[in-house]
Amino acid sequence: MNRLTTSVVVAAALAAGACTDLSQRWELDHARVLAVRLSSPGLAPGEAATVDALVSDATGTPALATPTLVAEVGASGAVAVAAAPGGWTVTAGDAAAIAAARTAAGLTADQPLDVTLGAQFVIDGVDLVATKRVRLGEAIANPPTPTIAVDGQVVTDAATISGVGTTTLTLGGVTLDDTLAVDWLTSTGALTNSETASATLELVAADPRTGHVVVLVKSDAGGAAWATVAVTAP
């Protein structure tokens, strides 16, 4: 090995020395899918779940959305996807169909069978595609719906924050462990520690006086839950 992976070195050097104007992961400033949710991320044989999602538009406003299309990625034969009034339904096959799909995938009888779904959304006229995993053969619940505390006060729909300066955002209603991940997002100000139970929102004079704060909780098993709050600064 005569030379080091120079591209890595140069990329790191450039990244270290560069200041970027690109959107950060926690910034709600353009249309995007924030999370896709199944009413039950794990399905027992014959069980069904509905599909919805949390999305945000160009203004950073979060909203519940229904996909325009859902389809299985691949053809396991172990699930059926169908349009239903008000959304899409995913139904697990019977035990024999799941067993056959498991065998075809080279899995043993005690291993989980994961099937990937593709979901399409149209937000602000833009087509966005997301994938979602459904685990077949066992029932799995979503994490509990979290709560948001603003400077120590639990709020539900809207909150007034202190204006220019920092505001502490704290996750409630969920006990975090190694199987759960948290993400804070905002359409105003800047976030630090956005992947921890307690994040800090900092506003400067140039930031909008109103916006939204979102917290997402996702589990290793495919569960998702969220909470949103509209914030206003004096």
Added chain:
Amino acid sequence: MMRAVRTITLAVAATALVGAPLAGRAVAQPAAPAPAATVLGVVHDRLGAPIAGATVTTDPGGVTTVTDAAGQFAIAVAPGEMLIVSAPSYETALVGVEGEGDVDVELVPVAVVGEVVEIVDTKPTEVAGAVNLTTDELATLPGTGGDLLASLDSLPGVVAPSGFGGGQGVIIRGSAPEDSRILLDGFDIPQLYHLFNRSIIPTRAVAGLEYLPGGFDVRYGRASSGIVSVTSRGAGDEVEASGEVSIIEAGVLGAAPIGDDGKVLVSFRRSYVDTYLPSVLPSTIGLVVAPRYYDGLIRADWDVTERLRGALTVVGSDDLTELVATDDQTAEENTFRADTKFIRAIAAGYWRGDRGVTVDVGASVLAQGVSFAFGDQYLNVEQLSLGTRAEVSKRVANLAGLTNVVLRGGAELDPRRVLLDLRLNRGRDEGEPDTGMDGPLQVFDDTVWITDVGAWSAIEASLAPAIRLSAGLRLDAFTRNGAYPLQPRAELTYRADDRTKLRLAAGRYTRPAEFQGELLTPALEPESATQLTVGAERKLGQAGNLQVTLYDTERTKLITRDEMGTNRNQGRGRSYGMDLLASYRRGRWFGWFSYSLARSTRRDTATAPARLFDYDQTHDLVAAVTYKSKNKRWQVGGRWSYASGQPTTPVLGAVYDSDGDRFLPLNGSVNSERLPAHHQLDLRVDHFWRFPTWTLSAFLDINNAYLNAKVEQYQYNFDYTQREEIKNLPIFPSIGLRGEL
């Protein structure tokens, strides 16, 4: 009419070790039974001043004459004979005589013989028609910061390196860096540049730079594109010392004769950006790259006998790059460290025997270490190499109807032991989208043994007074891969008149599968290339020179990765284009113009569509001019360059993986877009203060004077909906002082 001349400065050739053209000083050989013709000539110095009293001797005839006050001479020369021209204070020159006309001989002063730089295009063993530039001219080329080897990217066919350089090889004629070799005194060195494109060898320690972009001789193997051969400088007969400081580095060099037969040169240099950069930057930046490098070179020469000369060169370099935090938080969150170091020792012997026989031998040891860490990923490499090579040549006046014949044969052996310990993402290969540090992990901890053996044989001869042929055969044995490629190569030179020469070269070239991740796959075959080169050289007036070269290279068995990430010899490629180099040197003016028009494509499998190569560069233009004041106290210069942007693969969109909370990019066609073209102006001013015993000089070198920062790559945001340009430094000034005894 001037007669065609070949001049080889013996000292330069001798210091070039076995990897450089041989300059046999033939003695006492039976004269050819052919009638002699009277040759008229003139001997002068580099400025054109005639040298009176120079001795001109035919070889092997032994007939001698002396130049008159005008530097002129007349001497009877038999067919196949050469001339040995010598004068006090000048290096002896060996001059080939072909065709009709007068002979023009330029002698180089002993004190500066090490400063002659030969830039040789597509020619294996002779220097006729080559562009000869002094180190002063190249080292003061604007934008190089006084670094001679940094001027390499001003040559046609060389793609300017991206990023801040360092560690990369040289990108020649639409090839990858690993397709070309960088040699120091005939042996590979792992890198030519530190960070900021500062070369690892100080300008004052360089005797010669030989640039062979293609069509090179069979004595060079294990490269499918080009050769960059650097020759270290031996000390002269006088004690010399110099020191240089700039905002980046400081260095010293000393040289002196030892006894009657020995000479030694020592240089050492260290950068110190790392010592002050963190303290001068505001803490809001968080992290900065703080590079630190140092290098050193020791060269000893001694004349064992009149015919045997020995040289020992030791060169070492150490580069450390790490992120330095300007606040405590980022220091804890980030880990990045890259340390590359090597030391190479080369022992060489040059023997010039009777009857036109020469023997050049060399042996070398290389110890190299690479240490890289980024987060929880790492790479540690320790390499130990023991290389030897030897070449024997014999010059005869006539052989089987051919005249002025040189027969050569040689062999080399390069066994290596590489200790590899890595846990590193697979990284991006040529033509693949960038995965950053998120690609699949490779884990390897083992020892790799490599033994490469090569042997070659060649003949050079004049088929007619104006036509010379060089043909050779090379056999390599890449034992780790079980590959034994046979590589025929030939070059035909036609001297149309005393100012014009045409060349045609063709040959087969291979590169063993020994680059980085290729070491993890022993079953790979070497990559192959078939090169075809057509070139023309013409002297323009008394001060100009023009070279034009057309080339076409077909590449096969290129190593690419299949869908499973396994390396396979399934790629093909083609590179073709034109290189043009013009230079003008008259009085106090020196001008330089190079232009390359090129296209390089690849097919990742036999049936895949052709796409642009990562380093394809359609246009590359460099124009430079320098002017020395009449009193020689000032020198000013400028260099303007223009280059097409590097191909890149656009990202058209992304799919959001809701469970993994990541976005998977949807890539467009490979290399279907280009980064913006780049142009910049570099300026340089030198001022000299000359004292009775020493000289002090100061320089200001401004790289990118009109602040047109080069776009190095595109960077996307987390969901690939936005991208921005990552640019290099908008301006890079270099200020320095140099003192010389």
